[in-house]
Amino acid sequence: MSQLRKGVLEYCVLALLRDGQRYGFELVRALSEAEGLLVSEGTIYPLLSRLRRDDLVSTEWRESESGPPRRYYELTDMGQRALGEFSAEWIRFRDAVDALVTTQGEMGDERAH
Amino acid sequence: MNVHTDPLVDEYLRRLEVAAAGLPADRRLELVSEIRGHLREALRQVPEGDQAGVRNALERLGAPEEVAAAALDASEDSSTAVGQLSGLAVASLLMAVLWFAGIGAVLALGFGYRARREIRDSSGRKTGTGLATAGIILGWIGIVIVVVGAILIAVHPAR
Numbered sequence: 001m002s003q004l005r006k007g008v009l010e011y012c013v014l015a016l017l018r019d020g021q022r023y024g025f026e027l028v029r030a031l032s033e034a035e036g037l038l039v040s041e042g043t044i045y046p047l048l049s050r051l052r053r054d055d056l057v058s059t060e061w062r063e064s065e066s067g068p069p070r071r072y073y074e075l076t077d078m079g080q081r082a083l084g085e086f087s088a089e090w091i092r093f094r095d096a097v098d099a100l101v102t103t104q105g106e107m108g109d110e111r112a113h
Numbered sequence: 114m115n116v117h118t119d120p121l122v123d124e125y126l127r128r129l130e131v132a133a134a135g136l137p138a139d140r141r142l143e144l145v146s147e148i149r150g151h152l153r154e155a156l157r158q159v160p161e162g163d164q165a166g167v168r169n170a171l172e173r174l175g176a177p178e179e180v181a182a183a184a185l186d187a188s189e190d191s192s193t194a195v196g197q198l199s200g201l202a203v204a205s206l207l208m209a210v211l212w213f214a215g216i217g218a219v220l221a222l223g224f225g226y227r228a229r230r231e232i233r234d235s236s237g238r239k240t241g242t243g244l245a246t247a248g249i250i251l252g253w254i255g256i257v258i259v260v261v262g263a264i265l266i267a268v269h270p271a272r
Contacts, residue, residue: 024151032173039175040183041173041175042175045148045180046183046184046186047183047187049147050187066157067157071150
C-alpha cells in the first residue's frame with residue numbers, strides 16, 4: 001500500500017501545480033488536507049527535489065509581502081505531459097481495479113449469505 | 114514567532130542535518146532550507162511561547178530521520194535506477210555494423226538520431242545514448258565509405 005501511495009503521490013503534486021505556481025508549504029498543506037494520502041509532511045520535500053531534478057517542475061525564489069522570500073514550484077512542459085499521460089492511465093487503472101474489487105466483494109457477500 | 118530562537122526547532126533541524134549526512138552537500142542544504150522555510154510558515158500561525166503548537170508542527174513534518182530517509186531514497190531513485198535500453202539505439206548500432214552496402218548506414222543514422230531524441234525526452238526511463246552515438250558515428254563512416262568508393266570507381270573505371 002505504501003508503494004502504491006508513493007507512486008501516486010508525485011502525480012498528485014504535479015496535479016496541484018496544474019493551475020499555477022505554489023510554494024512548498026502551500027503544496028504540502030494542500031496534500032495533507034487530502035485524507036489518507038500523506039504520512040509525514042516533511043517527506044514531500046525530497047519528492048519535490050526529485051521532480052525538479054527530473055525536470056518535471058522548475059523552481060523560482062520570489063519575494064513575499066510578509067517575511068522572507070519563498071521558493072515557488074511550477075510545472076515544466078515535461079511535467080505537464082507526464083501529468084496528462086498519468087491522468088489518462090489512472091482512469092483506466094482505477095476503473096479496472098474498481099471493477100475487480102467490487103465484483104470480488106459482491107461474490108464474498110453472496111457466499112456469506 | 115522566529116524559527117531560529119525556538120529550542121525545539123533548533124533541535125529538530127540539528128537532528129535533520131545529522132540524519133541527512135549521507136546526502137550530497139547540495140541536496141542536504143536544499144532539504145534543510147526547505148524544512149526551515151516550511152517551519153517558518155507553519156509557526157507563523159502559532160502564538161509566541163505555544164510549545165504544544167510548535168510540537169504539533171514538528172509532528173506533522175515527521176521525525177527528522179524519516180524525512181532524511183525519504184531524501185536518501187529519492188536520490189537513489191533517480192541516480193541509480195536503470196532505465197530501459199532503447200530499442201532504436203540497438204537497431205542503430207546493428208544497422209551501422211551490418212552496413213548492407215550503405216543502406217544499413219543510412220538506417221543507422223535515422224534510428225540513431227531518433228533514439229537520442231527518445232532517450233532525451235524520456236527523463237531517465239530509457240538509456241542507450243552511447244549506443245545510439247556509436248551507431249551514428251559508424252553510420253556516417255559507412256556513408257563516407259560508400260561515397261569514396263563511388264568516387265574511386267568513377268575515377269578509375271574497372272579495366
